[in-house]
Amino acid sequence: MEKRELTCIGCPLGCSITVTLENGEIKDVSGYTCKRGHDYARKEVTNPTRIVTSTVRLTGSTTGAAVVSCKTAQDIPKGKIFEIVAALRQVTAHAPVKIGDVLLADAAGTGVDIVATKNVQ
């Protein structure tokens, strides 16, 4: 039996939710006050995911920008956040860059691309 304590992000109430797991299987969810809280807790325990936003180095910008902002095109497993960021360390983009341009394909083996989030000349 494993108990996981979560704070719900659904609304400012921030309910403390306890999820009880046994062999990775959810046995009980308690402490939530609405359906959104219940669903959030189940997902957060079984498959927490995040969008990662960061910057990569940029060369050739006529405006002098040294970096361009980027994000994972979809959410990625929470445990992969630092691997994604480490992969970005090796990336250099070349201006001009447009929103949505793929700066790194299949980042850290997640199958998710890193795309630019800013238009830079």
Add this chain to the structure above:
Amino acid sequence: MYDIIIIGAGVTGCAVARYLSRYEGRMLVLEKAEDVCCGTSKANSAIVHAGFDAAHGSLMAKMNLEGNLMMPQLAKDLDFAFKMNGSLVVCMSEEDLPKLRALYENGVKNGVKELEIVDAKRLHELEPNVSKNAVAALWAPTGGIVCPFNLTIALAENAFDNGVEFQFNTEVTGFTWEDGYWTIHTNHGDFESRYVINAAGVYSDVLHNMVSTRKLHITPRRGDYCLLDKNTGSFVSHTIFQLPGKLGKGVLVSPTVHGNTIVGPTAIDIEDREGTNTTAEGLNDLIEKAGATVENLPIRQTITSFAGLRAHEDHHEFVIGEAEGAQQFIDCAGIESPGLTSSPAIGLHVSELMRNLMGLKEKEHFIATRRGVLDPKTLSKEDYQKLIREKPAYGQIICRCEQVTEGEILDAIHRPLGAKSLDGVKRRTRAGMGRCQAGFCSPRVMEILARELHVEQSEITKCGGASRLIVGTNKDKLGEVQDK
């Protein structure tokens, strides 16, 4: 071999350098900080005292009055902000009236003109925000306010224009006297000079005691201040002092030449000569005391608080002259308040002393004036328009709060003894001195400094030394910074 080396580029050292630069001779100012005006001169009340306070007959009283009289013309000659706004010493109780009277009489004896004791009615006409409980005040119309940064910078630039050399980041560690000249040991090698002038502020006793048989003792006396937003600019128009009374020495509330309100200082004796940290007790004490003489002080409009150290000599007197047992070593020590006011008089006095000692010859082509950083806000619209056409950088506002243009920042960087750091730019132009306290403009000023000084942006400091603003680039130490 220098003829004269001045140690310390505060207002005293720079004033001495400026007045000495009227004479022929090879002169150098050594400063341990990265710029002029980095110690006591940058953190004080910015007041030009009328001269009623210092004990009659003291050197302090003499220098104060003379400095006060010199300031209006000097402000014109060297182009720094000065205003004779008048000061009021407020008396809060009938029983303290004799003390007010004594202050008045001391002032008259010191030679302060136009002094007057005003009753409560007249006082409240002059200053509606003074406490309703005030019973009388000493009114000194010749009191003034000044920009302490630009006073110091102006003196230094003018000295430089007249041939005085400056060396920064150079800390004096010792002296050797041999064959009629001094060797000054520093962290950047030795310097030789026939004469040494000690204007080292809170360190002036340390230097003095290295060479003199009669020891000096200086206590760093910390003063905490709050500076209020310009929207409080009309809260008081005079400098409001408290008559020393039951509550102790009291603090002042004054407008500044730039339209802010300044409140301070506390007086806390400390040991650390670099101890310019404010404390919660100090700030609380300050706020409580300031509230005693004025009604509804808008202290919530504070945009910054800071502390400065006064070089308090045990006898509360300026120590100016040749050090006992150390010939050709001239002290300007114990220069605490009214040191800023006195600085031109001290400069003049010491330069004449040196002329007499050394038989200095007047220069044929002394440059008596200096122009400050041009502030386009002082121009007519037509002249401003013309200026931008000639120099477009004056059309680019960098500091939003104080409306400082790139043109002014470029001027501050490229003029003699130009700014090398964020604080250097700030003191010369006021960029970063406004209500957002450099939140918006610091990245932009860093960029301009790096570009103009041809260094990496990561090399730019707040105030020299280890005060780097940027420590690296994104992800450069990914995974390396761990818990200590």
Add this chain to the structure above:
Amino acid sequence: MRYDIVIIGGGPAGLSAAIAAYDAGCRSILILERDVQLGGILNQCIHNGFGLHTFGEELTGPEYAARYITQALDRKIEYKLNTMVLSISEDKHITAVNREEGLIEIDARAIILTMGCRERSRGALNIPGYRPAGIYSAGTAQRLVNMEGFMPGRRVVILGSGDIGLIMARRMTLEGAKVLVVAELLPYSGGLKRNIVQCLNDFDIPLKLSHTVVNIEGKERVSGITIAEVGPDRKPIPGTEIHYDCDTLLLSCGLIPENELSRGMGVDISPVTNGPVVDESLQTSIPGVFAAGNVLHVHDLVDYVSEEAAAAGRAAVRYLSQGETAERHEIPVTFEGGIRYTVPASIDPKLVADDLVLRFRVGGVMKKRVVKLLLDGDAVLTRKRPVMAPGEMEELKLTKDMLDAHPSLTRIHITVEEA
């Protein structure tokens, strides 16, 4: 130069106001922007979470800005970059400056104020200690990291749990810094729950509520920060000090609407919001001068900034076509139960063109509440609120139908009651 509408600031509010004014028929619009690009502070907010309300998807700040910039460019709305407004007179004469044109004099028939806000500085917080390098407002650090790629520090203490501070805790961590703690003076966070979980909890960054910075060490660069717990009076409790070896202090302690230009032209400013006092048309005390976005009151979500600014844009166009309304019957919006202010502060029912969104904030955290909107005592709107917090802006929609049902309205009142 003459324009029908001049918009001061090309951030999210200014862009939205311009687009809405254009779509309402105005063709003489000028946006004055002080920065090098349109989009305002969104350009440095590279995290996601913007636009859920407006576009139904989660965008980053630059992406959200780009959508509005594109709309403005498509409409060929005029704008000037690198242009700082120096002053505005009561009769809507604007003096601005830039490098190319020098001093620019513009007469406007209507003005929309959308200058945004700035961060509270260390000085305004009166934190004792030294004044070394390494103390940044969270927004300044955000600019350095996100737009210039510079690390302002390695070991970081953050004071204030506003959203920018929380976001920067994550950003600094992802760029390789160690964020040691986030201290918050109040017993609750001013930031969104989502940010506490995803920016702090995800990275095991502790949040210490009821704590503040009591000392800053380091004469040249920050070398240490001491925090302490505060009592109910918000004063530090002796003996609770915790010291951190660090090189950076970030401040995220509140935002202040930037109303220096508004004050300069004589617009009445609310002491509660620090923004202009506005009526149902988001019009300030000066007829023909409107305000929207963070210059009016600080928002949590940019979506609502855009929505509010669009209303201001439309109102400015109505003003241009109808002129100044001679007869005004402004009913003040009154409130009780912990509400601090409302925007708008007053309503003339005759002048309400569309449904009207009333926005307000409460002064403390309250649980299990009911919010009621009363027109002459009739509760026209009742909403259950399980929790209300100062960090969350509240909204009530006052529809045209509700107003029409009360033709001789004299009182508009909002209550917050225990459920």
